[in-house]
Amino acid sequence: xxxxxxxxxxxLVLSLASLFxxxxxxxxxxxxxxxxxxxxxxxxxxxxxQYVVVIKENMAGKYATQKYSQRILxxxxxxxxxxxxxxxxxxxxxxxxxxxxxxxxxxxxxxxxLSLRKDxxxxxxxxxxxxxxxxxxxxxxxxxSGGGGGSPAQVTPWGISRVGGGLSGVxxxxxxxxxxxxxxxxxxNVDKNGRNASFLSGIDxxxxxxxxxxxxxxxxxxxxxxxxxxxxxxxxxxxxxxVRVLDSRGSGSYSGVIAGVEYVGANGIDGDxxxxxxxxxxxxxxxNAVITASAKVKFALAAGNESDNADNHxxxxxxxxxxxxxxxMDKLDVxxxxxxxxxxxxxxxxxxxxxxxxxSGGMNTISGTSMAAPHVCxxxxxxxxxxxxxxxxxxxxxxxxxxxx
Numbered sequence: 473x474x475x476x477x478x479x480x481x482x483x484l485v486l487s488l489a490s491l492f493x494x495x496x497x498x499x500x501x502x503x504x505x506x507x508x509x510x511x512x513x514x515x516x517x518x519x520x521x522q523y524v525v526v527i528k529e530n531m532a533g534k535y536a537t538q539k540y541s542q543r544i545l546x547x548x549x550x551x552x553x554x555x556x557x558x559x560x561x562x563x564x565x566x567x568x569x570x571x572x573x574x575x576x577x578x579x580x581x582x583x584x585x586l587s588l589r590k591d592x593x594x595x596x597x598x599x600x601x602x603x604x605x606x607x608x609x610x611x612x613x614x615x616x617s618g619g620g621g622g623s624p625a626q627v628t629p630w631g632i633s634r635v636g637g638g639l640s641g642v643x644x645x646x647x648x649x650x651x652x653x654x655x656x657x658x659x660x661n662v663d664k665n666g667r668n669a670s671f672l673s674g675i676d677x678x679x680x681x682x683x684x685x686x687x688x689x690x691x692x693x694x695x696x697x698x699x700x701x702x703x704x705x706x707x708x709x710x711x712x713x714x715v716r717v718l719d720s721r722g723s724g725s726y727s728g729v730i731a732g733v734e735y736v737g738a739n740g741i742d743g744d745x746x747x748x749x750x751x752x753x754x755x756x757x758x759x760n761a762v763i764t765a766s767a768k769v770k771f772a773l774a775a776g777n778e779s780d781n782a783d784n785h786x787x788x789x790x791x792x793x794x795x796x797x798x799x800x801m802d803k804l805d806v807x808x809x810x811x812x813x814x815x816x817x818x819x820x821x822x823x824x825x826x827x828x829x830x831x832s833g834g835m836n837t838i839s840g841t842s843m844a845a846p847h848v849c850x851x852x853x854x855x856x857x858x859x860x861x862x863x864x865x866x867x868x869x870x871x872x873x874x875x876x877x
Contacts, residue, residue, distance in 0.1 A: 522599075532574070754783075855877075
């Protein structure tokens with residue numbers, strides 16, 4: 473009981489400190505934002521009447537010769553015809569899948585839902601969720617350094633040095649499944665081969681550019697160019713591909729995230745790596761999409777910031793030979809109190825006060841397992857990950873290895 477009381481008091485002190493850190497820097501060029509407690513977790517909310525339906529038939533080989541965009545349309549027509557008995561309309565179908573998982577996401581009324589639950593062709597039905605990055609970093613007052621003005625001189629963030637990064641990643645590719653990427657950031661080598669994609673609807677549909685900043689921050693840690701400006705990434709100069717599944721508010725649906733993972737699995741090649749700095753409730757559909765895609769592309773997954781077992785969340789609970797779930801630590805190699813833990817975690821990496829790039833050509837310093845995972849993503853591009861020691865104070869009693877080149 474004493475330890476629990478001490479934890480609560482410590483959490484309160486750290487949360488208050490983070491609030492002071494945000495407000496005290498509002499008049500400076502560089503915003504400091506700590507992802508502590510509920511202030512920065514990905515919150516989730518069910519999307520009423522919307523579900524992810526997985527069918528038993530494996531559709532991976534069907535329409536495989538078609539281009540990705542055409543394949544998605546063909547799958548949609550297939551599913552509409554297949555389930556014509558429940559009068560499913562094209563407008564009701566929000567996403568279609570046919571690579572890692574087979575099925576679709578759709579708005580369903582009670583009769584349609586009941587019919588699908590009784591349908592022998594259906595493997596599973598999951599509630600769709602909205603996941604939202606908190607706080608909304610895009611509305612904080614002040615401005616990140618570098619935005620709209622001259623580019624700052626290059627620095628090497630402490631995390632890059634700690635994992636032995638800063639080496640050349642030129643010729644490698646990282647898929648950033650996030651809020652998009654600042655497509656014209658001068659310190660990033662963003663894909664120019666038409667692979668950037670958005671899986672959002674509304675005003676952000678078909679727009680992979682980052683309107684939030686989170687995805688650009690992640691991309692910078694993975695692969696910022698080793699030049700004279702900004703920061704240097706773990707695999708400096710690697711190509712980064714924007715796979716936008718979260719909008720400018722940091723919000724997106726699980727169904728859209730699954731579609732983004734499907735896209736990476738269908739288009740990535742051996743030697744590529746993907747980063748997912750997001751998460752929510754356990755979803756077998758999302759986990760299976762990641763597991764299938766990891767047959768070609770190695771995945772770095774944020775463990776999450778709930779001070780909880782990573783097994784209780786997705787995609788952090790996905791496990792496989794090419795899947796690496798990452799917890800967070802500070803400069804002293806001490807486990808970050810907000811970080812998730814457990815047997816699904818493969819490595820620990822720097823995740824407190826991490827400086828990287830930001831939207832509109834800027835830079836920013838934020839914290840969380842969202843920042844730890846891209847360190848590992850960069851290392852995956854460089855080759856086999858080694859151990860740089862063990863993190864201190866891991867709450868599960870089995871210290872995670874610290875990721876290192």
